[in-house]
Amino acid sequence: xxxxxxxxxxxxxxxxxxxxxxxxxYWGAWTSxxxxxxxxxxxxNGDGLHPPHTATTVRVRNGKREVQxxxxxxxxxxxxxxxxxxxxxxxxxxxxxxxxxxxEYGSVEVRPVLPQPAR
Amino acid sequence: xxxxxARTAGExxxxxxxxxxxxxxxxxxxxxAAAEDALADAxxxxxxxxxxxxxxxxxxxWLLTTARRAAGHVRRHQGVREAAAPALEQVYDAMQSRxxxxxxxxxxxLMFVCAHPAIDETVRTPLMLQTILGLDAARIARAFLVEAxxxxxxxxxxxxxxxxxxxAFEVPDTSVLEERLExxxxxxxxxxxxxxxxxxxxxxxGEPLTQEAVFLARLVVxxxxxxxxxxxxxxxxxxxxxRMAARRGPGGDYVPLKEQxxxxxxxxxxxxxxxxxxxxxxxxxxxRFQTEAAIQSLHNQSVMVGDVPPSVLLMLxxxxxxxxPAIGAAVARAVAYGEHRSAEEGLATLDxxxxxRVERYQPYWAARFHLLQSAGQxxxxxxxxxxxxxxxxxxxxVAFLTARLNRPA
Numbered sequence: 001x002x003x004x005x006x007x008x009x010x011x012x013x014x015x016x017x018x019x020x021x022x023x024x025x026y027w028g029a030w031t032s033x034x035x036x037x038x039x040x041x042x043x044x045n046g047d048g049l050h051p052p053h054t055a056t057t058v059r060v061r062n063g064k065r066e067v068q069x070x071x072x073x074x075x076x077x078x079x080x081x082x083x084x085x086x087x088x089x090x091x092x093x094x095x096x097x098x099x100x101x102x103x104e105y106g107s108v109e110v111r112p113v114l115p116q117p118a119r
Numbered sequence: 120x121x122x123x124x125a126r127t128a129g130e131x132x133x134x135x136x137x138x139x140x141x142x143x144x145x146x147x148x149x150x151x152a153a154a155e156d157a158l159a160d161a162x163x164x165x166x167x168x169x170x171x172x173x174x175x176x177x178x179x180x181w182l183l184t185t186a187r188r189a190a191g192h193v194r195r196h197q198g199v200r201e202a203a204a205p206a207l208e209q210v211y212d213a214m215q216s217r218x219x220x221x222x223x224x225x226x227x228x229l230m231f232v233c234a235h236p237a238i239d240e241t242v243r244t245p246l247m248l249q250t251i252l253g254l255d256a257a258r259i260a261r262a263f264l265v266e267a268x269x270x271x272x273x274x275x276x277x278x279x280x281x282x283x284x285x286x287a288f289e290v291p292d293t294s295v296l297e298e299r300l301e302x303x304x305x306x307x308x309x310x311x312x313x314x315x316x317x318x319x320x321x322x323x324x325g326e327p328l329t330q331e332a333v334f335l336a337r338l339v340v341x342x343x344x345x346x347x348x349x350x351x352x353x354x355x356x357x358x359x360x361x362r363m364a365a366r367r368g369p370g371g372d373y374v375p376l377k378e379q380x381x382x383x384x385x386x387x388x389x390x391x392x393x394x395x396x397x398x399x400x401x402x403x404x405x406x407r408f409q410t411e412a413a414i415q416s417l418h419n420q421s422v423m424v425g426d427v428p429p430s431v432l433l434m435l436x437x438x439x440x441x442x443x444p445a446i447g448a449a450v451a452r453a454v455a456y457g458e459h460r461s462a463e464e465g466l467a468t469l470d471x472x473x474x475x476r477v478e479r480y481q482p483y484w485a486a487r488f489h490l491l492q493s494a495g496q497x498x499x500x501x502x503x504x505x506x507x508x509x510x511x512x513x514x515x516x517v518a519f520l521t522a523r524l525n526r527p528a
Contacts, residue, residue: 001285003285088287089285089286089287090235090237090284090285090286090287091286091287093285094237110284112283112284112285
């Protein structure tokens with residue numbers, strides 16, 4: 001089964017990316033985590049994202065486009081990246097989620113990916 | 120054979136083997152709701168076919184085969200690749216061997232699946248009761264003091280989650296079993312309590328729920344011999360089972376513990392309960408079920424020999440309410456305080472329980488009635504009595520509660 005691991009991070013952790021003293025450790029942890037996923041042969045795809053202040057949110061209401069600066073919801077933890085993995089079941093997906101850097105300081109939502117409809 | 124006979128045979132099979140059949144079907148469907156539908160189809164088919172052709176030699180095997188065919192039919196229609204159906208001999212083996220060495224019973228495996236941490240905590244026990252014992256949502260809802268539609272919705276959601284999120288139907292190792300043990304034990308105890316409350320005469324078909332619960336507890340003890348709480352639960356249920364024959368009088372009337380005829384108690388079960396509790400205590404890891412079993416053991420001793428110091432009993436109840444969030448424990452503690460200290464102290468202890476939790480909890484109102492009556496507050500007592508009577512469907516309990524008001528305390 002495929003699962004998307006959705007990594008969310010608090011604002012102060014996003015700030016580490018820009019801090020020369022903290023950035024190497026921050027990126028190092030992610031590189032080694034994603035490396036382990038790739039090495040295990042379970043990677044389907046995945047990306048890190050620019051921080052939430054770079055987000056733009058779009059809605060169409062009554063045919064009218066509404067564009068807004070910032071992420072869709074103003075909450076303490078924001079989406080920082082995701083990875084889709086192919087594993088046997090939920091328990092394996094939860095094990096991988098627990099190993100991620102954001103499990104320590106933020107949270108990881110685990111969602112099964114909808115299978116492609118049969119053609 | 121008459122329609123009535125077929126119905127009786129079908130109901131007996133349903134009652135005694137529902138969980139065993141469901142857990143075997145789930146193995147191939149990996150979808151609890153689909154397995155339930157298939158099993159329901161098989162029961163409907165049995166009611167149609169058995170009156171004409173007679174009840175098969177092994178009703179369970181017939182139901183299993185029919186349900187598997189129904190489940191396979193659905194899968195083919197959904198265009199999903201069908202797993203190779205296991206040979207019928209294997210099915211018979213699975214049904215007849217109650218103790219294969221790897222995992223003693225498919226039902227127990229399904230219970231541990233229902234206790235997965237990814238499933239909403241509040242629905243784990245209801246889900247186990249439904250899948251293992253075939254109880255309907257309305258009955259489970261009554262036991263958990265929630266509305267039936269809300270309970271149905273939670274159960275449906277949990278089954279969908281298990282199917283779509285890919286919760287494993289294999290239970291990996293002992294450490295995981297121990298993590299989920301608390302929920303499994305809670306469900307077994309809930310089943311026992313429901314069976315204990317069964318209105319006599321109504322649930323006459325098949326093995327009583329209480330025996331099913333005891334059977335499951337024995338399996339858990341076998342599976343996890345290092346888990347003292349499993350032994351504690353078994354000891355607790357055996358102590359109650361031992362008194363089963365004495366809890367009703369000759370006319371089916373309700374007999375409170377203190378007035379029971381101890382000659383009707385089952386000595387063998389009582390001894391087994393004591394041995395089980397000692398084995399649990401030897402681990403030095405206390406828990407709510409061990410405490411409850413110790414309390415039951417004291418109750419039994421006090422009725423038989425009458426020299427149990429009340430302070431020990433009250434202390435155990437104090438320990439229990441710290442270990443267990445159950446309302447039943449809090450109510451029983453108040454009753455004990457009322458009996459061994461004073462009715463006023465009992466009432467004060469009862470008042471510590473948040474009102475919202477006891478609104479529809481029958482034993483609370485029965486206890487309140489009893490304590491108010493002892494305290495001489497007769498007007499309030501009558502109100503509590505009316506409430507207690509309105510919350511039970513057991514005619515013997517109604518008669519007992521009614522009689523208590525008429526006679527001076």
